[in-house]
Amino acid sequence: MKSKGMRKFLAENAGFFFVLPWLIGFILFKVYPFASSLYYSFTNYDLFNGVTKTGMMNYNKIFTDSDITRAFMVTFKYAIFDVPLKLTFALFIAYILNFKLKGVNFFRTAYYIPSILGGSIAIAILWRAVFNTDGLINAVVTAFGGEKINWMASANGALFVIIMLRVWQFGSAMVIFLAALKGVSEDLYEAASIDGAGKWTQFFKITVPLITPVIFYNLITQLCQAFQEFNGPFLVTKGGPNGATTLISILIYNNAFLRHKMGMASAQAWILFLIVMTFTAVAFVSQKKWVYYSDEDGR
Amino acid sequence: MRKIKQWTAMGLATVMAMSLSACGSGKTAETTTAAPAETTKAAAAETTTAGATTSTEPVELKFSWWGGDTRHAATEEAIKAFQAKYPNITVTPEYGAWTGWEEKQSLNILGGNAADVMQINWNWIESYSQGGKSFANLEDYSDVLDLKQFTPESLDLCKVDNKLMAVPISLTGRLFYWNKTAFDEVGVALPTDLDSLYKAGEAFKAKDPDMYPLALGEYDRMILMVYYLESKYGKNWVEDGAVSYTEEEVKDGMDFITGLEEKHVIPTLATISGDMADSLDKNAKWIDGKYAGIFEWDSSASKFKKALEGSVNKPGQEFVVGEFVKMGDNNGGFTKISMAYAVAGNSKHPKEAAMLINFLLNDEEGVKIGSTERGIPCSAAGLKILQDNKLGDPLTIEANTKVMNYSKFTLDSKFEHNDLKANPDGVYYKVFGKLSSKELDSAAAAKELIKGVTDTLEN
Numbered sequence: 001m002k003s004k005g006m007r008k009f010l011a012e013n014a015g016f017f018f019v020l021p022w023l024i025g026f027i028l029f030k031v032y033p034f035a036s037s038l039y040y041s042f043t044n045y046d047l048f049n050g051v052t053k054t055g056m057m058n059y060n061k062i063f064t065d066s067d068i069t070r071a072f073m074v075t076f077k078y079a080i081f082d083v084p085l086k087l088t089f090a091l092f093i094a095y096i097l098n099f100k101l102k103g104v105n106f107f108r109t110a111y112y113i114p115s116i117l118g119g120s121i122a123i124a125i126l127w128r129a130v131f132n133t134d135g136l137i138n139a140v141v142t143a144f145g146g147e148k149i150n151w152m153a154s155a156n157g158a159l160f161v162i163i164m165l166r167v168w169q170f171g172s173a174m175v176i177f178l179a180a181l182k183g184v185s186e187d188l189y190e191a192a193s194i195d196g197a198g199k200w201t202q203f204f205k206i207t208v209p210l211i212t213p214v215i216f217y218n219l220i221t222q223l224c225q226a227f228q229e230f231n232g233p234f235l236v237t238k239g240g241p242n243g244a245t246t247l248i249s250i251l252i253y254n255n256a257f258l259r260h261k262m263g264m265a266s267a268q269a270w271i272l273f274l275i276v277m278t279f280t281a282v283a284f285v286s287q288k289k290w291v292y293y294s295d296e297d298g299r
Numbered sequence: 300m301r302k303i304k305q306w307t308a309m310g311l312a313t314v315m316a317m318s319l320s321a322c323g324s325g326k327t328a329e330t331t332t333a334a335p336a337e338t339t340k341a342a343a344a345e346t347t348t349a350g351a352t353t354s355t356e357p358v359e360l361k362f363s364w365w366g367g368d369t370r371h372a373a374t375e376e377a378i379k380a381f382q383a384k385y386p387n388i389t390v391t392p393e394y395g396a397w398t399g400w401e402e403k404q405s406l407n408i409l410g411g412n413a414a415d416v417m418q419i420n421w422n423w424i425e426s427y428s429q430g431g432k433s434f435a436n437l438e439d440y441s442d443v444l445d446l447k448q449f450t451p452e453s454l455d456l457c458k459v460d461n462k463l464m465a466v467p468i469s470l471t472g473r474l475f476y477w478n479k480t481a482f483d484e485v486g487v488a489l490p491t492d493l494d495s496l497y498k499a500g501e502a503f504k505a506k507d508p509d510m511y512p513l514a515l516g517e518y519d520r521m522i523l524m525v526y527y528l529e530s531k532y533g534k535n536w537v538e539d540g541a542v543s544y545t546e547e548e549v550k551d552g553m554d555f556i557t558g559l560e561e562k563h564v565i566p567t568l569a570t571i572s573g574d575m576a577d578s579l580d581k582n583a584k585w586i587d588g589k590y591a592g593i594f595e596w597d598s599s600a601s602k603f604k605k606a607l608e609g610s611v612n613k614p615g616q617e618f619v620v621g622e623f624v625k626m627g628d629n630n631g632g633f634t635k636i637s638m639a640y641a642v643a644g645n646s647k648h649p650k651e652a653a654m655l656i657n658f659l660l661n662d663e664e665g666v667k668i669g670s671t672e673r674g675i676p677c678s679a680a681g682l683k684i685l686q687d688n689k690l691g692d693p694l695t696i697e698a699n700t701k702v703m704n705y706s707k708f709t710l711d712s713k714f715e716h717n718d719l720k721a722n723p724d725g726v727y728y729k730v731f732g733k734l735s736s737k738e739l740d741s742a743a744a745a746k747e748l749i750k751g752v753t754d755t756l757e758n
Contacts, residue, residue: 022583047409048429067729128575133585152572239723241572242732246723254724259403259717260409 041267047260058267067243068251072271074159075247079226082163086226087218090170093176115171123165124235131161131236132144137262152237155244161244162232173218178213181207212291215217220283227276248272311697357389358651363393363407364418365400367602377668382659387653415652418673419465421456421636422715428459435642436462440653441750445661448678456712457639465639466656472634472702473522473597475621478607481591490592492625500564501671503591509719511566513559514579515591517731518720523594524552528707537711542752546706546745553734553741553748554559555731560735566590568735583669587612592621597698598637598674604694620698623705634708637674637695711756718755728749 009259010017042051062068117123130136131151138148151157184207192202208215230249233239239246248268256265338456364374369396378390393414395403401420407413408427419427427433437444449466457465477489487502490494490512499512501689515523525536534543537671544552559565575637576582580603584590587610593603604618623630640659642652660676666684671691676682685691711717719726730748733739 049405067724071724118465132575132583133570133573150569150573152575153569158572233465236575237572240732241569242736242738243723243729251724254717254721257406258721 009291037266039267040263041270042270044261045263045266047262051263058264059271061264062267062271067246068248068257068268070243071246071251072275073246074243075227075229075249075272078115078159078163078229078245078247079223081159082166082226082229083219083222085163086167086173086222087168087215089167090173091177091220092216093170094174094181095207096173097178097182108175111174112171114169117169120231121235124231126226127165127232127236128159152241155241158241158244162229162237164230165236166229173222176214176218177211180211184210209292210294213293216287216291217285220280223279223283224276227279228270302396303706310732326700339633351513355362358388358648359650360388360390360416360646360648360696361393361414362390362416362655363399363404363414365395366418366672367396371674373669377659377665379667380664381655383656384664385651388655390655403662406541408643409644415643415646415648416655417641417643418468418704419639419641421639421714422713424457424459424464424639424641425712426716427603428464431462431464433644434464434593435644435646435649435652436464437466437642437653437656438463440650442644443650444653445680448661448680452606453636453677456636463464465641466660467535467636467639467677468660469677470595470634470639470703471486471637471674471699473526474597474600474634474692474698474702475624476593476595476600476603476617476698477512477621478585478588478591478616479619480613480616481510481588482512484588485591487512489619489621490624494623496559496564497562500559504563507589508563509584510589510591511563513592513594514571514582514585514592515559515565516571516579517722517728519567519594520556520731521727525633526557526594528552528634530625530627530629531688532627533629534710536714537634537756540756542749542756544749546742546749547743550741553744556731557734557741558706568732579603581582586610588616594639594723597702600698601692601695618694620694622630622703623701630707632702633710634706636677637711671695690698713755716755717754718758726755733751 040051041058042054042056043051044057045051093111095106097111101107114123128135132138133148133150142148149157151161188206188210190204191204197205228249229247230253231244233247234250234253237245239250249272251274252265252268255261255268323584335346338364362374362378364370366374374394375392378392382388382390393518401423404413404417404419405423408417413433424434438446443628444466446463446466453467453470454463457463457467461646475490479489482499485497485499485502485506490496490499496512497727503510503512528536528544528548531551532544532548534720537543542549542665560567571579571582572581579585579590579593582590585593585603586606588607595603600620603710607616607618610616624633632635640656642649642656660666660678661680666676666678666681667688667690670685675691675696717725722728723732727747730739730744730751733745733747734741
């Protein structure tokens with residue numbers, strides 16, 4: 001009887017047991033840290049000294065300390081320039097690689113490789129070799145009679161260097177775009193050609209509208225990643241010069257792991273989370289106006 | 300069929316749950332030599348310590364340090380020698396480069412996973428001792444660790460709540476080092492006072508606008524400014540827990556640093572950032588002689604020398620220890636404990652850990668192997684062994700002797716606090732970055748620096 005009851009219980013709850021490992025992991029490693037970081041953000045929690053004070057002091061400091069607000073502004077600027085550039089570049093290359101070209105598979109692989117390499121130490125060294133005052137770019141510039149550029153002499157120059165690092169890693173977005181482009185029916189292009197539409201017209205009037213769900217997906221993922229960017233500025237520019245590439249992620253890292261001020265790090269992380277959430281929410285709300293889902297009637 | 304599916308689901312769930320917990324298990328580091336757990340013949344009589352005896356039970360120790368390749372090699376050799384001497388003790392090394400080391404080790408200390416013997420920075424005693432709990436009181440093991448070889452003053456600097464948290468390995472201070480070849484090429488004498496330093500700036504500029512007699516990062520600028528202020532005003536930077544300089548005096552220091560940039564003695568921070576080098580010793584302009592001087596710890600200078608020696612574009616450059624540049628009536632600059640050995644507070648074998656420290660610092664064999672890899676030893680016995688055997692890097696010995704005889708000011712233990720020293724958001728980095736980029740004038744920079752240091756001291 002007992003085993004019958006057990007069998008019934010298992011049969012009725014099999015789905016639950018399937019998701020149970022994930023659920024345990026989710027609660028332990030996501031929900032609990034998420035909730036506790038919210039609590040810690042209202043404390044002066046220090047890994048070595050514990051909590052001795054609670055209140056709004058971390059948030060007060062974030063909104064009144066010009067260096068911290070500047071880091072948020074730099075992060076914002078970084079994301080605003082990086083995401084559109086990367087998406088445009090990824091879509092452009094995907095569009096070209098969607099043509100029936102000779103050796104196209106080689107080029108697809110070649111363009112994807114930078115994404116695999118990611119923000120590693122080796123790439124940081126490569127990037128420095130390209131952008132330093134005696135680097136590859138300046139070698140080309142001086143060969144054509146130009147003046148050497150010190151990218152790190154200005155805030156915008158330094159930011160450009162780390163934005164380019166992420167734009168260069170456009171491979172994963174490109175592969176997703178490529179898959180979407182393959183899903184656009186050839187019939188539409190044929191019909192448009194018969195009607196006299198040129199390549200650009202076809203691209204903007206057929207391709208782009210039909211892949212808007214994928215553009216939307218890439219926009220959201222790239223936006224989240226850009227706001228959380230760490231490796232590029234940490235490894236290549238070290239947040240310099242003079243805080244010009246100090247993204248908020250670097251401050252969070254230093255507070256959490258160098259100073260062990262988990263309270264402040266949690267507060268900064270929460271502000272960052274709210275910013276990302278706001279941008280994501282705006283994107284979701286705006287999709288009604290520009291994203292085309294073929295399974296929706298009338299749209 | 301349905302039953303099979305149900306049990307498969309249960310099995311998978313169990314495996315996945317177990318694999319989750321398995322992710323947290325640690326990985327044991329490779330052991331250099333597996334010493335057999337045999338009875339030791341107690342070579343205690345050969346050590347400089349009287350009662351260096353231990354049980355014959357097998358003991359496993361972990362020993363962590365940071366450093367470069369030569370330090371790693373020397374320390375591994377010393378571990379082998381220690382294990383040969385005490386065959387029942389096995390030492391597992393954990394080592395790496397400095398980058399990220401403090402973050403990792405501080406979390407290890409906090410989590411109770413610290414190595415039994417740790418090479419620590421002096422300011423870790425202040426930052427991570429948790430009121431004397433994180434590290435063992437080494438006075439409790441003075442029967443195996445000969446503390447008489449260290450001056451009481453140096454031991455006092457390693458105490459918290461009257462407990463000895465660590466023993467100092469070496470003392471260090473900042474000196475001027477020059478690329479003599481570059482100075483000869485420019486045709487100007489090595490600087491000995493401010494006038495000759497400024498003249499060098501002019502001469503280097505005339506020779507090549509990309510050449511500078513000295514290169515300083517943000518933290519170097521802070522230390523040089525303190526050196527300047529101490530030389531001129533004759534006061535410690537911090538006394539009785541507060542900055543002992545007025546805003547006007549610090550402004551004078553800021554003007555001095557700005558003056559060095561304007562007189563082409565040092566490049567701006569934007570210029571150094573533009574080189575995009577990891578550190579000055581890895582900067583191509585240092586390696587090829589365009590930056591011809593540094594103001595560096597004597598314990599770190601050898602890497603700069605090695606970098607010069609490795610120059611492909613300009614082989615044969617001569618790296619020399621400079622004279623102290625006189626900047627006032629006083630001998631500016633400070634010395635500090637460069638690093639120390641500590642034993643984890645939760646070590647199961649603190650006595651054996653103390654024996655390892657004694658072997659490295661006081662024992663003839665250990666000292667000879669370690670040589671000057673961690674600077675000139677604080678231990679009197681260690682120093683004598685090196686001198687008697689004419690061991691050690693001559694450049695390090697020359698520099699250390701010079702700075703110990705010259706710089707007499709003391710360093711506050713919070714001078715190297717991460718609120719001040721961290722890159723890019725430490726106070727030193729922010730203030731000197733803004734000063735160099737003209738975002739702050741010298742008065743505002745002085746005010747911001749004093750405020751930042753005071754906040755750190757008060758916290």
